[in-house]
Amino acid sequence: MDTNPTPDYIFETSWEVCNKVGGIYTVLSTRANSLQKLYKDRLFFIGPDIWEGRDNPWFQADNTLYPAWIEYAKIHQGLEIRTGRWNVPGQPIVFLVKFNRFFEQRNKIYSDMWVDFGVDSMPAYGDYHDSSMFAYATGLVIESFYRYHQLEPYHVIAHFNEWMLGMGALYIKKNVPKIATVFTTHATSIGRSIAGNNLPLYNYLKTYNGDQMARQLNMTSKHSIEKKAAQNVDCFTTVSDITAQECAQFLERQPDVVTPNGFEKGFIPKGNAHRLARKNARKILLGVAEKLLGYAPDTDALLVGTSGRYEYKNKGIDAFIEAMNMLRKTPQLSKDIIAFIMVPAWIKGAREDLRRRIKGEMPSRRASHPGDRFITHELHQPDKDMVMQQIRSSGFTNEENNRVKIIFIPSYLNGNDGIFDVPYYDLLIGLDLSVFPSYYEPWGYTPHESVAFSIPTITTTLAGFGLWAKKQGDKEGMDDGIEVIGRDDSNFQEVAKEIATLVFDFSLKSVEQINVLRQKASKLSDKGDWQHFIVYYEEAYRKALHNSFIRLSKPYKLNAD
Structure with missing residues (x-):
């Protein structure tokens, strides 16, 4: 047996391949260059392949890639596949697959998954169906390519991301058992x-039963496919030590490898280009703030920001607003802050x-309605928006004599949002602090x-990156460019106060002191790029291949228990 096997071919699947939805897109697209x-x-x-009738900005079609196989797969297997390259550094080969035709086979697919692996799709709703049909299609695509190109003598890896691709992993285990499988959960569905349902997670983690909580939270099917995929693949991975604890508790399998998320820094401007980009960003942020507020903010104002998905509690948006509210009430504050x-x-x-x-088509003036001073885009249900509710209830006014102003940008910043357009x-x-x-x-x-x-940042011990930064020797305070605040189920007010x-x-620091912090922040990030983190994926591939050799040496048995 090869004791240190390496892959000859790797297939990796995700709903976010050439489909920018969330953080997994960043994981895969930045890792692609290293791989x-x-x-x-x-x-x-x-x-x-969900961009019917629209151009996909992240996909560059290339019909010269595997045309004979594409034709064969269409005629003999009914697979509609487009080949091309991902428009990211490294430009890896991409197969985009249509999956709509599998909906007519859905009941049969779900039935087989139940019989073979015990996946409970009966209570499924919403995005479960789209994800599962796509996952099933990816299994067929991998099998088709593998058999057409006669890859049996080679070491082949099939890597599936998140519960959405679980059925692909199970399909490969059953139908092409020689392929070594990897499954990565980037967050457990139950955790x-x-x-998100305001239940205490960390203090009671060891007392929760994943199956029971799935029924209670109406997550049975997503949890079921996630758990069965995790338990059946040759190598199971997750992205941080804190999520590994959830996996062991909810999915009943300890991850084989923790694969932290790296970042590709090659596109970040350096030197004078960085200074110019930062100057331009501040100009845009302050310019929009001026038109929104109805007066020119201090050009030396401290620009503080938070961002991410709209998970009000999970992302700590509530704690950020509360911290800014505490800061607003601090009489010693001598510098304007725009959050x-x-x-x-x-x-x-x-x-x-x-x-x-x-655009200069209307005169700049104070907004006629106080609520208009806080938000850049029009919401469908402004009265029900949690961010706006907290801003109003906290008493923010964004008056000129207030030291702390708060601005809500509720749009994807993709370059054409209509306000910032970058x-x-x-x-x-352009931020001073995040x-x-x-x-x-x-x-x-x-x-x-x-x-x-190079933006100094504040995060918490409940973030995987925060725990990683702690391991790098994070010191108390911002002197090393980052501060990782201890957070648990019950210290919300303490966290907000510490942020404030x-x-x-930070507002008291000189330009020279802040520049030192910026340099230290950048230095920390150098330790967290893919050049350092890709080794964890290589380890996962080796383990998957090694475990597949062991599996293949034993009598074949499906795990539906």
């Missing part, structure tokens, strides 16, 4: 749901009045991105 260097064009990503909440919500679009003021990174670089007081954060790309852009204190102390 492509190791496995040049023997690495294949598989994503959903995220417990936290930006860059969190996509359910919006109608850019505020037309604000857009016209920015991507998120082109605004992030704050991510997460309650549930398996990794935490937002603080990771911040330090990569840290931001206040």
Whole structure:
């Protein structure tokens, strides 16, 4: 038996391949460059082909890639596959697959998954069906390519991300058992749901039963496929030590490898280009603030921001607003602070009045309604929005004589939001400080991105990145460019107060002191790039292959228990 096997071919699948939805897109798209260097064009990503009638900005079609196989798969297996390359550094090969036709086989697919593995799809609803049909299609695509190109003599890895791709992993185990399987959960469905439903997760983690909580939280099917995938693959991984604890408790399998999320820094401007990008970002942020507030804010104001998905409690958005509220009431504060909440919500679009003021089509003036001073885009249900409710109930006014102003940017910052019209990174670089007081954060790309852009940041011990930073020797305070606050189920007020204190102390620092912190933040991020973290994936591949050799040496048995 090969005691140190390495893969000859790797297939990796995710709903977020060439489909920018959340953090997993960042994981895969930035890791692709490092993998492509190791496995040049023997690495294949598989994503959903859901851009009917629209151009996919992340996919570059290339019909010269495997045309004979594509034709064969269409004629003999009914698979509709487009080949191309992912428009990211490394430009790996991508297969985009349509999966709609599998809906007519859904009941049979679910029945087989129940009989073979014990996956309970009966209570399924919502995105479970789309995800499962796509996952099933990826299994067929991998099997088709494998058999057509006669890869049986080679070491082949099939890597599936999140519960959405669980059925693909199980399909491969049953139908192409020689392929070694890897399954990565980036967050357990039950852990995220417990936290999102305001139930205490950490103090009672060891007392929770995953199956019972799945029934209680109406998550039975998602939990079921996630658990069965985790228990059946050759190598199970997750992204942080804190999520590994959830996996052991809820999925009843300890991850074989923890694969932390790295970041590709090659596109971040350096030297004078960085200074110019930062200057331009501040100009944009302050310019929009002026048109929104109806007066020119102090050009030396401290720009503080938080961002991420709209998970009000899990991402610590509530703690961020509370901290800014505490800071607002601090009489010793001698510097203006503008706090930006860059969190996509359910919006109608850019505020037309604000857009016209920015373009000079309307005179700049104070907003006619006090609520208009806080938000850049129009919400569908402003009265029910949790961020706006907390801003109002806290007593913010954004008056000129207030030291702390707060601005909610509820749009995806993709370069065409109608107000800023630049991507998120082109605004992030203009911040002085970022704050991510997460309650549930398996990794935490937002603080990771911040330090990569030389932005000092505050996060918590409940974020995987925060725990990693602690291991690197994080010291108390911001003197090393990051502060990791201890957070648990019951210290919300203490966390908010500590953030307020840290931001206040930061506001007293000189330009020279802040520049030192920026350099230290960037230095920390150098330890967390893919150059350092790709080794964990190589370890996962070796373990998957090794465990598959052991599995294949035993009588074949499906795990439906």
